[in-house]
Amino acid sequence: MIKLSEISTIPPEGLKKDDVKKEFEDLRERIADLQTVMAAEGKYSLLVVFQGMDSSGKDGVSRKVFKECSPVTLSVRAFKKPSDEEFAHDFLWRVHKYVPQKGHIQLFNRSHYEDILIQRVHNWIDEDLVDARIKAINAFEDLLWKDNKTVILKFFLYLSKDEQERELKQRISEPEKNYKHRDGDWEERRHWDRYMFCYEEAINRCNVHPWTIVPADDEWYRNYVVAKKIVETLEALDMKMPLLDKSKIDIGIPIDDL
Amino acid sequence: MIKLSEISTIPPEGLKKDDVKKEFEDLRERIADLQTVMAAEGKYSLLVVFQGMDSSGKDGVSRKVFKECSPVTLSVRAFKKPSDEEFAHDFLWRVHKYVPQKGHIQLFNRSHYEDILIQRVHNWIDEDLVDARIKAINAFEDLLWKDNKTVILKFFLYLSKDEQERELKQRISEPEKNYKHRDGDWEERRHWDRYMFCYEEAINRCNVHPWTIVPADDEWYRNYVVAKKIVETLEALDMKMPLLDKSKIDIGIPIDDL
Numbered sequence: 066m067i068k069l070s071e072i073s074t075i076p077p078e079g080l081k082k083d084d085v086k087k088e089f090e091d092l093r094e095r096i097a098d099l100q101t102v103m104a105a106e107g108k109y110s111l112l113v114v115f116q117g118m119d120s121s122g123k124d125g126v127s128r129k130v131f132k133e134c135s136p137v138t139l140s141v142r143a144f145k146k147p148s149d150e151e152f153a154h155d156f157l158w159r160v161h162k163y164v165p166q167k168g169h170i171q172l173f174n175r176s177h178y179e180d181i182l183i184q185r186v187h188n189w190i191d192e193d194l195v196d197a198r199i200k201a202i203n204a205f206e207d208l209l210w211k212d213n214k215t216v217i218l219k220f221f222l223y224l225s226k227d228e229q230e231r232e233l234k235q236r237i238s239e240p241e242k243n244y245k246h247r248d249g250d251w252e253e254r255r256h257w258d259r260y261m262f263c264y265e266e267a268i269n270r271c272n273v274h275p276w277t278i279v280p281a282d283d284e285w286y287r288n289y290v291v292a293k294k295i296v297e298t299l300e301a302l303d304m305k306m307p308l309l310d311k312s313k314i315d316i317g318i319p320i321d322d323l
Numbered sequence: 324m325i326k327l328s329e330i331s332t333i334p335p336e337g338l339k340k341d342d343v344k345k346e347f348e349d350l351r352e353r354i355a356d357l358q359t360v361m362a363a364e365g366k367y368s369l370l371v372v373f374q375g376m377d378s379s380g381k382d383g384v385s386r387k388v389f390k391e392c393s394p395v396t397l398s399v400r401a402f403k404k405p406s407d408e409e410f411a412h413d414f415l416w417r418v419h420k421y422v423p424q425k426g427h428i429q430l431f432n433r434s435h436y437e438d439i440l441i442q443r444v445h446n447w448i449d450e451d452l453v454d455a456r457i458k459a460i461n462a463f464e465d466l467l468w469k470d471n472k473t474v475i476l477k478f479f480l481y482l483s484k485d486e487q488e489r490e491l492k493q494r495i496s497e498p499e500k501n502y503k504h505r506d507g508d509w510e511e512r513r514h515w516d517r518y519m520f521c522y523e524e525a526i527n528r529c530n531v532h533p534w535t536i537v538p539a540d541d542e543w544y545r546n547y548v549v550a551k552k553i554v555e556t557l558e559a560l561d562m563k564m565p566l567l568d569k570s571k572i573d574i575g576i577p578i579d580d581l
Contacts, residue, residue, distance in 0.1 A: 105502035128393040135386040136399045137432065143395070174395065237578055243567040244363035251574035309501040316509035320495055 067268050069261050072278050074225040076286035085289050092292035097133035099299040103168055104138040106304050110165035110215045113295070114173045116182070116267075117222030118260065119250040120232035121281045123174045126222065129288045130295070134170070143174040156180040156198060157205055164209055177202055178219075178267050185266075186259045199266075203273045210274070217274035218298060220291055221264060222281040226257050325526050327519050330536055332483040334544035343547050350550035355391035357557040361426055362396040364562050368423035368473045371553070372431045374440070374525075375480030376518065377508040378490035379539045381432045384480065387546045388553070392428070401432040414438040414456060415463055422467055435460055436477075436525050443524075444517045457524075461531045468532070475532035476556055478549055479522060480539040484515050 076085075103109055115123040127141055142163040151159040157177055165171035181198050184190045190198075209215040224232075233254070236246040253260070268276045277294050281287045314320055334343075361367055373381040385399055400421040409417040415435055423429035439456050442448045448456075467473040482490075491512070494504040511518070526534045535552050539545045572578055 124393070124395050127395050131394055132390075134394070135382070136389055136392070136394055136397050136430065137382050137385050137401070139394050140398055141394045172394065237567060237569070237572065240566055241564060244565050246567055246572070248573050251576070255575075306499060307502050308498055309495060309504055311495070314495065314504070315506050317513075318509070 067265060067276075067278065069223065069265050069278070072223060072280075074223050074228065074280050074282045076280060076283055080286070082285055086285055089285070089289045089292055092289070092296050093130055093133050095296050096131065096292060096299070097135070099296070099304070100134050100138060100170060102304045102306055103170070103299070104135075105168075105306050107168040107307075108214060109302055109304065110167050110213065111170045111295075111299065112165055112173065112209065112215050112217045113170070114176045114178065114217070114219040115222060116175065116178050116219070116264070117281060118224055118229055118257075119247075119253060120229055120236075120245075121222035121224040122284060122287055123222060125284060126220075126288055126291055127172050127174065129284075130292045131170070131172070138169045139172070140165070140169065141172040141174060144176055144179060155201075157201060161205075164213075165215060167213065177205070178271070181267055181271075182260065182263050183253070185263045186253075186256050199270050202271050206271070206273045216298060216302070218294060219271075219274060219276045220279050220294075221268060221276055222279050222287060224281045226254075228282040229254065325523065325534075325536065327481065327523050327536070330481060330538075332481050332486065332538050332540045334538060334541055338544070340543055344543055347543070347547045347550055350547070350554050351388055351391050353554050354389065354550060354557070355393070357554070357562070358392050358396060358428060360562045360564055361428070361557070362393075363426075363564050365426040365565075366472060367560055367562065368425050368471065369428045369553075369557065370423055370431065370467065370473050370475045371428070372434045372436065372475070372477040373480060374433065374436050374477065374522070375539060376482055376487055376515075377505075377511060378487055378494075378503075379480035379482040380542060380545055381480060383542060384478075384546055384549055385430050385432065387542075388550045389428075389430070396427045397430070398423070398427065399430040399432060402434055402437060413459075415459060419463075422471075423473060425471065435463070436529070439525055439529075440518065440521050441511070443521045444511075444514050457528050460529050464529070464531045474556060474560070476552060477529075477532060477534045478537050478552075479526060479534055480537050480545060482539045484512075486540040487512065 076082075103111065115126060117123055131139055140163075144160065147159065160173075160177045163171060163173070180190075181195055181202070185195055206217050209217060233246075233250055236242045268278070277290065279287050279290045311320065334340075361369065373384060375381055389397055398421075402418065405417065418431075418435045421429060421431070438448075439453055439460070443453050464475050467475060491504075491508055494500045526536070535548065537545050537548045569578065
């Protein structure tokens with residue numbers, strides 16, 4: 066059982082920032098190499114879910130960790146307030162459309178987890194529906210792996226309440242961050258403890274695929290933790306570049322001396 | 324009237340490759356900055372269409388030119404052989420779904436132009452339908468700009484027939500490129516002259532938004548030409564970072580001393 070109150074939002078003591086940043090550069094090059102093999106082999110896909118409070122860095126981590134990747138087989142989907150049509154469907158309907166095809170990497174900025182987070186925090190749904198949704202999430206994530214070899218990595222970007230306050234204030238005080246300000250972020254902040262409870266529940270009860278709790282107060286460490294987990298996970302798949310069977314090539318000319 | 328036979332597939336003489344590569348680095352940083360403003364302002368969107376013969380570098384240019392961009396508001400859609408469902412609709416149906424929303428950049432790797440290229444080359448459609456499709460394309464692209472401020476840039480990656488042969492052979496001879504080989508690419512190559520005629524028609528008759536003919540035999544020059552056109556086009560929009568009207572902020576606490 067994970068207790069968020071026992072987990073730090075800052076990097077472990079003694080880590081050298083410069084060393085970590087250097088290793089991070091290598092890790093993200095490696096992610097791009099692994100992306101190339103994944104796309105060429107077309108056997109697996111990767112779904113990366115980023116969850117976290119406002120300003121925890123969901124956009125930033127997407128940009129930094131996947132910097133060396135090709136956009137050709139990498140997509141990001143941000144799940145914002147559902148449209149009327151989305152609300153008129155089950156909660157997985159809008160999410161299912163965006164799961165990655167074989168060979169592709171898909172990032173979710175927020176996800177189906179919002180439906181047991183913001184909705185539960187505000188009691189817009191009752192606990193019976195929470196239970197049903199948790200079951201549905203587990204079945205859904207299990208299906209993606211078993212039926213289509215989609216690897217799922219879920220990251221909770223764990224920010225402290227104080228750090229969030231600094232970040233949200235900067236959005237008001239620094240003109241180049243003004244566009245990120247939303248009054249509503251300050252309202253959600255008032256429900257901090259309830260959010261942490263609901264996150265803990267989501268993390269502990271939806272564990273068919275692993276969550277990684279990412280200390281998110283410092284951007285450099287946050288990015289590193291995410292990149293490292295992705296590299297370790299993709300390397301364990303033992304993917305291989307497919308080779309041509311030359312006896313099967315049929316291009317109308319001899320290929321002997323290519 | 325553009326005549327492809329009068330246009331070179333290689334860089335102009337006298338250009339210094341190192342200088343061009345250096346300017347290219349600056350240009351792609353600039354594209355990322357412009358992407359940030361576009362996303363923040365949410366007024367315009369950008370649709371970039373890449374067309375070209377097999378191995379002309381449609382994937383490569385997407386990866387290199389947009390290297391500094393965030394994947395959060397950048398997407399790539401590759402239009403391959405239509406599915407049965409897509410074939411059972413008009414040719415714009417599958418394309419329309421992927422046009423960018425305000426603030427986003429969308430790349431098309433192939434596009435609605437295939438429907439007046441491969442289909443016309445092989446005479447799968449008659450000339451009346453070609454005329455109708457050209458009219459439809461012009462109306463469609465006009466609509467995207469006028470109705471939703473979508474800037475459209477279309478790039479024909481103009482490769483020589485000899486350079487294509489070298490590239491296609493490498494896909495067979497070099498193991499790490501094996502996964503790119505398709506027998507069918509050699510078949511399409513036999514229709515080269517007919518393709519050039521159909522491209523010329525597409526370029527000359529679908530000019531509501533401009534085409535850029537990109538000499539594509541050399542990767543470094545190809546990338547530079549594309550990046551330069553994108554920067555010039557986006558800079559001309561005169562986009563601005565939106566600033567907060569502080570009198571309208573309502574976050575439940577005074578903001579005077581943020």
